[in-house]
Amino acid sequence: MSKPIDIPVRVELYDHLNEWEVNTGEQGKVVPRRMKGRYRTLKNYGMCVWLIYFLMPYLRWDNRQAILFDIPDRQFHIFAATIYPQDIWVLSLTLLFFAILLAAATSIAGRVFCGYFCFQTVWTDVFTFIEGKLEGNTPFKRSQFTAMPWTVMKLTRKVVKHGLWIGISLLTGLTFSAWFTDAYQLWGDVLQLQAATPVWVALAIFTFFTYWFAGFMREQVCFWLCPYARLQGVMYDQDTVLPAYDATRGEPRGKFTRQATDNKGACIDCKLCVAVCPTGIDIRKGQQEGCITCGLCIDACDSIMDKINQPRGLIRYASYKELHQGKKTISLFKRPRALVYGFILLLSVSGVIYGFSSFSPTEFTVTQQRKPLYIRMSNGDIQNKYTLKLLNKTDAVLEIQYHVSGLEEATVIGLDKTFKVEPGRVIPITAFVRLPVYMQDESNLHKIEFVATAVNNPEITDTYESVFITPP
Template sequence: MKSADSLIDVAQIDSTQIDDIYAEVGQWHVNVGEQKIHPKRMPGRWRSVKWWTSSVWLLFFLGPYLHWGDRQAVLFDLPAQKFYLFGLTVLVQDLWILAMILLFFAILLAVVTALAGRVFCGYFCFQTVWTDVFVLIEEWLEGKPRQRQQLDEAPWSLTKLRIKAIKHGLWLLIGLLTGVSFVAWFMDAGELWQGMLALSLPLEATITIGAFVFGTYSLAGFMREQTCMWLCPYSRIQGVMVDQDTVLPAYDAVRGESRGRRKKGQSDDHLGDCIDCNLCVAVCPTGIDIRDGQQQGCITCGLCIDACDSVMEKIGRPKGLVRYDSLNGLLGKTQARWFKRPRVWVYFGILAFSVVGGAWGLATLDGLELKVIHHRQPMFVMQSDGSIQNRYQLKLLNKTDQPLEAKITVTGAAGLKAVGVSEPVLLAPSGVTAHEVFVRIPAKWLVSDSQQIAFSVSTSLEEINATRKAVFIGPAPSSNTP
C-alpha cells in the first residue's frame, strides 16, 4: 500500500522497522510552565475553521438580549425556580428535560472524541477561544512572538508600561463582559445593567461577576496552556476515549524521517520531507512538538497542519506530512469504519435516548398540571340522603407566568354530584393551587366498591387544560341500600 503523500512504499517496510521509526520520534517533553508560550499566528485552512467555530460564542454574549414577547427569550430564573426557553416555561418538576439535554451534549462530546479526538478543545472550548483572543490582543499591541519576548525581557519604561497597561486593561474588560454575560442568563439583562450602573447589584451577582473577571483574566491571560494540561480533566481522560482508529493531527514519521535542511527542488534519498524548521512547534498554542507523537498537550486544533502544509508548498513537496489521520492509517493498516466500532454505537444509542426523551418531554410540556389526591381517612362517608361521598384534594400547577381562572368538572358515574366546583378557581402564576372537591354518588348507582371517575380542568386560555382520572370508593354493592 503506497500513499500518494509518501516518499516510501510502506508495504516494503516490515512492522518492526515502522515501530522503530515511531519509537524514535516518540519521546516528548511537557512544558510545565518554565517558559511562556508565544504562539506564532499564520493563516491557513484550519485557522479559518477555528475562527468560524469560535464565533458560536457570540451567542453567549448576545443571547441574553434576545426577547420573546415581553420577556427575555432564555432565562434561568433560579430564585423563582423557573426556566424560560422561548415560549416554554420549565419548572423544577420538569428539570429532567434539562438533564436529558445535558446528557445529549455530554455523550456528543464522547462521540466526537472517539471519532476525531479533542475537537471540542481545539475549536469550541471557552479556554481555547478566550486564550486565542487574548493572544491576538497581545500581538496587536506587542508584535510578533520574538518582539513580545524582547518586550518582556526589556527593562521597564513609559512605553512598556503604556503597552502593558492597555493590554491588561483590555483583558480585564473582556473578563468583565464575560462575567456580565454569564449572569445575564440567570438575571434579566436590563435589570442587570441598571443594577450595575446604580451600584445596586445583588451580592450573588456581584460575587459571580468578580469570579469570572478573575478566572478569565488569570486562566486565559497567564495560565493559558497550563490550564489545558493540568486543570482540565478532559485532557486526562481523553486517552481512554480514543483508539487506533481515532483521527487526530499526526506526523507521518515514515515519510518525514530523517529530518534535514533542503531547498526547493533538491532531492536527497537520505532525507525525509521534514526540513526541521520547527514551524509546527512555533504555531502550537500549547507549545508541543507534534513530531514527537500524540501527547497530552495536543488540543487537536490543526494549526500545525497549516504550518507544515505552507512549508511543503515552498519546497515543492506534497502536503500532508502533518495531517489528520489515525494510528492505523499512519502504519498503513486498514482503518475500521466508524459504523464498525462498537463504542460508537453505544454512544449513538445513548444519544438517541437523550434526544427522544428530551423531545418527548418538550412536546408534552403542558401549561397546566393536575394531581388528584383521594383522602383516605375515611375512605368514604354515607350521607343522610343515601349517597356516598368521597373527598379529594386537587393540586393545580400553573406553569405559565400569568394568573388563570380554572373551571373544574367531574364525570364518570350516573347521578354524580360534585361540591366545590360551582365557582372558578383562581390559579396563581408559576405556582401550585390546592382546592378541595367533594364527590357524591347515590348508593344505588354504584356498580362496585371502586369505580373510575375523571376530573377535568379548563382555563381562560383554550389551549391550557388538564384531565386526571381518579377512583371513587364506596361500600360493596351487596351492602348498598336499594
C-alpha cells in the same frame, strides 16, 4: 526523495520517536506564533460560536428575554416555551445530547472540542492575540519587549493589555448573570451599584478566574485542572483521527537542501509546528497529553511543504491504524462505538423534539387522601377527600372551573366556583366527593375523572383519572 508509498510502515520507528512531554510551566508561558491556514480559519469560526453566549441574553421574544433561566420563579423561558420543574426532563435530555455528542466527537476526531470550542482555549486565544499585538507574537519579540527598560510606551502597552483583559473578564462575568435575569435591567442595576448580591458574587468569580486562567495559567489549565483533558484519552481507539506526524515520510530529518537525496526525509526540522502549538508540544514525538487537536501544526507544516515543493500531509489528521499499520480507517458506519453514540444521540434528539412539541399549558394532578381512605356518613353515603393542584404554564391568568365525571349521582363539595390561577402558580383545592348508599355495589374501587377547564380559554382543558374507594 522517496515517496510515501515507497516507504514501508515501521512501528519501531514511531516507538523510537515517542517521547512523553509534560509542560510544567517552568519554562514560562507558551508564546504561540499565529499564522494563516485552513485549520486556523476553522478555529476562528469555532470561536465565533461563543458570540451566542454574549449576544443571546439581549434578544427579546414576546416582550421578554428570549432565553431566561429564572431560578427564583423556577421557570426556564426558551423563546415561546416555558419549562417548569415538572418538565426538567427535557433539559436533561438536552444535556445528555451534548454530553454524548462530546464523547462521539472525541472518539472520532480526538479533542476537537478543546481545540475549537472550549471556553478556556477560546479565551486564551483572544488574550494571547491581544498580548501578541502589544508585546510581540513570538518568543524572540516577547523577550525583547520584556528586556526593554520601563518607558512610557512599555507602560502604556502593559496598561492597555491588562485593561482589555479585565474588560473581557468583566463582560464574561456580567453576561453569565444576564442568562438568569433581565439583561437590560441587569446593566442598569450594575451601573447604579444596585445589583443583587448573587450578581456581584458571580461577577467577581468569573472576572477573577477568566483573567487569571486565560491571561496567566493558559495551557496549564488544560494540563493540570481540566478533568476532561484526562478523560478524553480513554475515548480514543485505533481508528480515531488525530493530528499526527508521518514519521515514515519525515525521517530522517535534516536541513533543507536543493539537492534531493534518497536517505533524507521530508522533515527539515524547522520546528514551526512547535512554534504555533498553543500548548507548546512537539507533535513529532507522538501523541501528547497537551495536544488539543486544533490542527495548527498541520497549517504550519503544510506551509513549509509548499515552500520546498513537497506534497502536503507530513503532519495531518490520521489514525493510529493508518500510520502504524498501513491500513485504512474503518468507516463510521462500521464502528460499533460510533453506532452506539449515534443511537443514543438519536434517542435524545427525539425526546427533546417530542418534549418541546408536546408541552401542555397546564399541569393537573389530583391526590386522594389516604388517611382515612373513606368516611361513612350518618346516612350511609361514602365520602372521599381529594386535593386538586393545577399549574398554570401560560403567561395569562386562567379562570379554572372543575367538575367530576364517571360516577353517576355522585355529589361534589368544594368545586362549585371558578378559581383564578396566576401564571406559574399552583392553587391547591380541596374537594369532597360523596356517593349515595344506593349507588354502591360489590366493587370497592370506582373510576372517577376530574376535569379542569379554563373558562376564559376553552381550548385549555386537562383531565386526571383517579379512583373512588368504598367499603369492601
